[in-house]
Amino acid sequence: MSHISREEAFELLKKYNKDHFHIQHALTVEAVMKWYANELGYGDEAEYWGIVGLLHDIDFELYPEEHCLKAPELLREAGVGEDIIHGVVAHGYGITIGCGVTLDVASEHEMEKVLFAADELTGLIWAAALMRPSKSTKDMELKSLKKKYKSKGFAAGCSREVIERGAEQLGWELEKLLTLTLKAMAESEDEIVAEMEHVE
Numbered sequence: 001m002s003h004i005s006r007e008e009a010f011e012l013l014k015k016y017n018k019d020h021f022h023i024q025h026a027l028t029v030e031a032v033m034k035w036y037a038n039e040l041g042y043g044d045e046a047e048y049w050g051i052v053g054l055l056h057d058i059d060f061e062l063y064p065e066e067h068c069l070k071a072p073e074l075l076r077e078a079g080v081g082e083d084i085i086h087g088v089v090a091h092g093y094g095i096t097i098g099c100g101v102t103l104d105v106a107s108e109h110e111m112e113k114v115l116f117a118a119d120e121l122t123g124l125i126w127a128a129a130l131m132r133p134s135k136s137t138k139d140m141e142l143k144s145l146k147k148k149y150k151s152k153g154f155a156a157g158c159s160r161e162v163i164e165r166g167a168e169q170l171g172w173e174l175e176k177l178l179t180l181t182l183k184a185m186a187e188s189e190d191e192i193v194a195e196m197e198h199v200e
């Protein structure tokens, strides 16, 4: 198991990510991962699941064409354990990145499968939240999320194929993934917003 603290992981994230949108996404995926750890009976690993979520896109801002290929280098240099690195790389499983490489490290641990399934979906849910008068997930209903999900033109960059493959890897119906991830985001939103206020 890796020996990086949550504090160190957050500093490392901010070393390579300046864009607030990216930092907010990392904090969101961290919170969602912690929520899932508790929900799925891995409560004692919640911080660990969160750290993998926090670091999963570490290379995306500076190296978008080499997303998931550059991450191991950045993480190893900072002393992050191979277990975390595996989880980070596996969140791109089967995806062809900008430089033309198809990522071939598969999710093994349940934590990794949850990261794969929830990452892309949090982007779609957040985009849906921003369309609402409240600009929040807290009053979003599953029905309205499903409508947005089905609308091809909405948040077209959030791949439904990846989200559905993620649900499948977990052995879940898509509905379960949507329900739980929306709940995770709604319950974590205040904490994420509060944390963003301290980001420079």
Ligand SMILES: [Fe+2]
Residues within 6 Å of the ligand: 025, 029, 056, 057, 119, 120
């Ligand atoms: Fe991500």
